[in-house]
Amino acid sequence: MDISPQTLLGWVDKDKQGKFTQVKGKVITQEQMELARARSEIARLKMEVDILKKATAYFARDLT
Numbered sequence: 831m832d833i834s835p836q837t838l839l840g841w842v843d844k845d846k847q848g849k850f851t852q853v854k855g856k857v858i859t860q861e862q863m864e865l866a867r868a869r870s871e872i873a874r875l876k877m878e879v880d881i882l883k884k885a886t887a888y889f890a891r892d893l894t
Contacts, residue, residue, distance in 0.1 A: 838870050 845863060
């Protein structure tokens, strides 16, 4: 499930305002919202790890 951070933030804002109860006719539960947040965070962390791995390889090559 690829959810952009902007979409997720929009959902969170609507939830805080009490306006977020359905998406395309389906009721969204708190658990589903939390799952979406967790998936988004995991994707972000994976991207950060990948960047750090590339940076480590780049700087390790410079030292030799």
